[in-house]
Amino acid sequence: MNEQTDVKKLTFKDFETDQEVRWCPGCGDYAILKAVQMTLANIGATPENTVFVSGIGCSSRFPYYVETYGFHTIHGRAPAVATGVKLANPDLDVWLVTGDGDGLSIGGNHMLHVLRRNVNMQIMLFNNEIYGLTKGQYSPTSKLGTRSPSTPFGSVDLPLSPCAFALGAGARFVARGIDTGLKELPLILARAKDHVGASFVEIFQNCIVFNDKTFEGFTLKKEAANTQIYAEHGKPLIYGKDRNKGLIFNRDKFALETAVIGENGVTEKDILVHDETNKILAQMLVELKSPEFPVVCGVIYCVQEESYDQAVHKQIEHAKKNGNDDFNALIRKGRTWTVE
Amino acid sequence: MNVQNPAQDFDELDSVCVRFAGDSGDGMQLTGTQFSVVTALEGSDLSTFPDFPAEIRAPVGTTFGVSAFQINFGSVEVSTAGDEPDVLVAMNPAALKVSLPGLRKGGLIIVDEGAFNKRNLDKAGYFDNPLENDSLSDYQIQKLDITKLTLESVKDFGLGNKDAVRSKNMWTLGLVLWMFDRPRKPITDWLEEKFKKIPDVAKANIAALNAGHAYGETVEASSNLQRYHVGKHKEEPGEYRTVNGNQALAWGLLAGSKLGEIPLMLGSYPITPASSLLHALSSFKEFGVITFQAEDEIAAICSAIGASFAGSLGITSSSGPGIALKTEAIGLAISTELPVVIIDIQRAGPSTGMPTKTEQSDLYQAVCGRNGDAPVVVLATSNPQDCFDVGIEAVRLATKYMTPVMVLSDGYIANASEPWKLPDINKLEKFQVNFCTNPEGFHPFKRDPLTLARAWAKPGTPGMLHRIGGIEKSYDTGHISYDPANHQKMTDIRAEKIANIANDIAEQSVSLGNEGSKLAVVGWGSTRGAIHQAVKRARGEGIDVSHVHIGNIWPLPRNLETLLKSFDKVIIAEMNNGQMNHLLRAEYLLDAYSLTKVTGQPFKISEILECIRVQAGERS
Ligand code: SF4
Numbered sequence: 001m002n003e004q005t006d007v008k009k010l011t012f013k014d015f016e017t018d019q020e021v022r023w024c025p026g027c028g029d030y031a032i033l034k035a036v037q038m039t040l041a042n043i044g045a046t047p048e049n050t051v052f053v054s055g056i057g058c059s060s061r062f063p064y065y066v067e068t069y070g071f072h073t074i075h076g077r078a079p080a081v082a083t084g085v086k087l088a089n090p091d092l093d094v095w096l097v098t099g100d101g102d103g104l105s106i107g108g109n110h111m112l113h114v115l116r117r118n119v120n121m122q123i124m125l126f127n128n129e130i131y132g133l134t135k136g137q138y139s140p141t142s143k144l145g146t147r148s149p150s151t152p153f154g155s156v157d158l159p160l161s162p163c164a165f166a167l168g169a170g171a172r173f174v175a176r177g178i179d180t181g182l183k184e185l186p187l188i189l190a191r192a193k194d195h196v197g198a199s200f201v202e203i204f205q206n207c208i209v210f211n212d213k214t215f216e217g218f219t220l221k222k223e224a225a226n227t228q229i230y231a232e233h234g235k236p237l238i239y240g241k242d243r244n245k246g247l248i249f250n251r252d253k254f255a256l257e258t259a260v261i262g263e264n265g266v267t268e269k270d271i272l273v274h275d276e277t278n279k280i281l282a283q284m285l286v287e288l289k290s291p292e293f294p295v296v297c298g299v300i301y302c303v304q305e306e307s308y309d310q311a312v313h314k315q316i317e318h319a320k321k322n323g324n325d326d327f328n329a330l331i332r333k334g335r336t337w338t339v340e
Numbered sequence: 341m342n343v344q345n346p347a348q349d350f351d352e353l354d355s356v357c358v359r360f361a362g363d364s365g366d367g368m369q370l371t372g373t374q375f376s377v378v379t380a381l382e383g384s385d386l387s388t389f390p391d392f393p394a395e396i397r398a399p400v401g402t403t404f405g406v407s408a409f410q411i412n413f414g415s416v417e418v419s420t421a422g423d424e425p426d427v428l429v430a431m432n433p434a435a436l437k438v439s440l441p442g443l444r445k446g447g448l449i450i451v452d453e454g455a456f457n458k459r460n461l462d463k464a465g466y467f468d469n470p471l472e473n474d475s476l477s478d479y480q481i482q483k484l485d486i487t488k489l490t491l492e493s494v495k496d497f498g499l500g501n502k503d504a505v506r507s508k509n510m511w512t513l514g515l516v517l518w519m520f521d522r523p524r525k526p527i528t529d530w531l532e533e534k535f536k537k538i539p540d541v542a543k544a545n546i547a548a549l550n551a552g553h554a555y556g557e558t559v560e561a562s563s564n565l566q567r568y569h570v571g572k573h574k575e576e577p578g579e580y581r582t583v584n585g586n587q588a589l590a591w592g593l594l595a596g597s598k599l600g601e602i603p604l605m606l607g608s609y610p611i612t613p614a615s616s617l618l619h620a621l622s623s624f625k626e627f628g629v630i631t632f633q634a635e636d637e638i639a640a641i642c643s644a645i646g647a648s649f650a651g652s653l654g655i656t657s658s659s660g661p662g663i664a665l666k667t668e669a670i671g672l673a674i675s676t677e678l679p680v681v682i683i684d685i686q687r688a689g690p691s692t693g694m695p696t697k698t699e700q701s702d703l704y705q706a707v708c709g710r711n712g713d714a715p716v717v718v719l720a721t722s723n724p725q726d727c728f729d730v731g732i733e734a735v736r737l738a739t740k741y742m743t744p745v746m747v748l749s750d751g752y753i754a755n756a757s758e759p760w761k762l763p764d765i766n767k768l769e770k771f772q773v774n775f776c777t778n779p780e781g782f783h784p785f786k787r788d789p790l791t792l793a794r795a796w797a798k799p800g801t802p803g804m805l806h807r808i809g810g811i812e813k814s815y816d817t818g819h820i821s822y823d824p825a826n827h828q829k830m831t832d833i834r835a836e837k838i839a840n841i842a843n844d845i846a847e848q849s850v851s852l853g854n855e856g857s858k859l860a861v862v863g864w865g866s867t868r869g870a871i872h873q874a875v876k877r878a879r880g881e882g883i884d885v886s887h888v889h890i891g892n893i894w895p896l897p898r899n900l901e902t903l904l905k906s907f908d909k910v911i912i913a914e915m916n917n918g919q920m921n922h923l924l925r926a927e928y929l930l931d932a933y934s935l936t937k938v939t940g941q942p943f944k945i946s947e948i949l950e951c952i953r954v955q956a957g958e959r960s
Pocket of ligand 1: 024026059
């Protein structure tokens with residue numbers, strides 16, 4: 001620890017670098033950067049023990065703007081690089097920054113495996129449903145029919161849901177936030193940091209240049225109460241300006257539905273209570289789409305298991321305790337002979 | 341080898357080449373390996389060549405399911421697995437068919453005639469039984485019903501027929517041990533250890549081994565079986581073992597990690613013939629070596645780069661197709677100037693090529709195969725013992741110069757075994773790996789004025805916070821820079837850093853012969869042994885020829901041009917279509933004769949010798 005951290009709690013400003021931030025004015029990335037810097041300050045992060053790793057894309061410029069260690073790698077491969085960082089030094093706190101193209105298209109395989117292995121790191125996937133840096137092509141999360149330079153007549157392939165992908169890959173922590181949610185996002189990121197293992201956080205990020213307002217249906221501040229649910233473990237999944245709407249489970253259809261408390265005999269008791277350890281529930285929640293449903297944010301799924309890096313180092317520590325690192329003995333194991 | 345006078349007496353031989361060939365399930369690799377171990381323990385020099393089929397479990401009896409193991413051993417220096425086997429042990433018709441073309445005329449064939457039934461003959465594509473016509477008249481044939489003899493020898497152990505038949509490789513080994521007067525004890529010890537938990541199997545195998553040996557003892561003088569004696573090779577005093585290339589390379593990397601006190605992290609993805617490196621390094625846990633079997637080749641190298649960023653030495657191992665996938669990431673390591681050791685166990689290409697067959701055709705890929713001007717250090721191994729030294733050197737150069745180091749080995753070296761004089765780690769030269777901890781004037785691309793290596797500050801160090809990436813950075817600050825002049829400067833400095841390493845590696849020597857001779861054969865990698873023997877024989881014939889073996893592929897040794905131009909004529913022999921020839925021509929305007937071979941098989945001594953004779957004007 002350096003002296004500064006001993007004497008004075010760092011503020012978000014201490015996590016700003018001297019580099020000029022180069023995203024387009026109005027890009028959602030600015031707000032996320034602020035939220036991350038606030039989070040780091042809130043959780044008392046030690047700059048020298050913190051590493052930001054990114055791939056390629058607008059979001060992946062992120063490490064240059066955070067006053068910690070940082071590695072801006074190559075397209076899609078950040079999870080693999082970050083895994084190497086974490087394995088080499090498990091004491092480092094690793095944050096991964098990626099986007100929908102970087103993390104789910106070119107790097108989909110690595111994302112799958114970092115989640116499956118449960119390598120201890122925070123993964124922030126900035127989902128703007130478009131390729132920004134390469135000037136606006138549709139991405140694997142773009143809505144069907146998206147018109148872009150590479151799909152002038154509209155895209156014809158179905159988008160994937162990042163959180164559903166993460167759950168399918170075996171992620172033990174899945175959360176969702178919104179770029180402009182400066183109140184919620186630091187709380188979600190702090191939870192992600194607390195969780196030991198690969199914490200996956202999808203952040204809806206507005207690309208003002210190539211895909212402006214794509215999330216407006218549920219992110220507009222004045223409508224947010226009616227269009228979002230902020231899931232909290234142990235609390236009913238209630239939303240609405242008047243806090244009178246909620247999610248109920250329809251047993252006949254095996255599906256979630258929205259309901260209004262006081263209508264059709266629905267009482268507050270009928271509203272589902274969020275259980276972040278219930279994977280089936282998580283899988284249903286992440287599939288709810290605007291505008292038919294409110295979009296669920298917050299910590300959707302969280303179970304604690306041993307992380308990959310812990311398990312790897314446990315084996316090594318065990319071997320060190322029970323074996324010895326005598327090189328000369330190692331190469332002399334087996335059959336040797338002596339020439340006089 | 342001379343087999344004209346069969347008798348129970350020993351014939352003394354300088355060297356002999358034996359090939360064990362059988363079906364994949366016949367245990368020929370095991371037989372060969374055990375025979376090698378005993379041969380080595382007896383003090384002969386040796387070189388082996390395991391020749392695997394491509395299929396894991398090919399259909400029984402087919403030619404493509406033949407698995408062979410060749411060993412060349414002698415009281416004289418042996419540096420290849422032998423041009424032409426003197427003795428062939430063929431366990432079935434397919435093995436005979438596949439191995440016969442390579443056999444020396446007049447050589448001895450020991451066959452299991454019990455396996456020469458209609459079905460096996462059909463599968464091997466023989467219309468007639470070759471044991472019953474005169475198609476083998478150029479050779480000496482010893483027909484034995486090994487299957488039957490084995491079954492008899494193990495009948496007391498109550499094994500099922502399948503297990504009993506399995507012991508026939510031990511019966512055969514027993515006979516071959518008798519032929520070459522090698523002790524059985526190391527094998528019986530090994531069998532007892534291996535089958536500790538199933539003592540009946542151990543006993544049966546030992547009985548089969550003894551029976552094969554006893555068969556030799558009682559053989560009639562009229563038989564083609566004959567005993568030979570191959571003496572000890574005069575080796576330097578010391579402790580020895582046999583080792584193959586991948587094992588030695590794994591130990592070399594570990595030794596490098598010890599000598600430089602730098603932790604290792606291997607990221608790898610299984611691929612033939614490199615997987616055994618992953619296996620070997622995975623067993624060094626007590627040394628703190630971390631291994632990561634990644635989801636693919638790209639993740640493998642990326643994890644290694646991540647580990648290097650974090651202050652370990654990242655290593656990745658693969659073969660040609662996997663290296664191709666790693667290419668972009670190698671560029672990242674070049675651009676961020678992080679150390680990483682990239683091992684390429686070459687195999688026949690392009691694309692999937694022939695995974696189990698050897699080749700040296702990744703030279704271009706190693707030296708030139710990246711986008712941008714992207715030099716790396718390239719080292720080549722020449723034999724199993726050299727793998728150990730190259731492993732250490734790769735660790736030293738990567739960490740000292742903050743650069744990727746590519747190590748080129750190949751499938752032949754990877755699997756071939758040789759005696760190796762065991763080093764004492766305490767007597768090997770240590771080297772210092774430097775981490776920057778001084779914040780004074782620090783930026784990540786601040787360079788050591790001598791090595792031009794950038795400062796390596798590892799995360800976790802206070803006061804050294806920095807960000808790096810694959811975007812061009814400013815020479816002066818390490819920040820992102822798109823400045824045109826700066827890019828020129830950074831490109832130049834990256835090239836200069838690598839070129840400068842020529843001052844830190846040995847000058848090129850002549851391994852046999854003299855500078856300025858009429859002719860030189862230049863080689864690199866696993867052709868070393870064959871070239872050495874060919875040059876030795878040619879010199880014996882009075883030809884003024886020398887052997888130059890290049891281990892440092894990039895940068896090339898600083899005196900290489902002068903040396904090569906001192907010869908009247910240069911032959912460049914390599915197992916590709918002339919890649920080193922192109923490289924040397926491009927670098928030095930050297931007009932050399934290119935001798936190439938891409939059959940998936942190593943060079944024969946005779947092939948190189950013939951080329952030397954022709955090029956020396958001894959023959960046209
Ligand atoms: S292109 Fe879009 S995502 Fe990229 S910086 Fe500009 S606004 Fe942000």
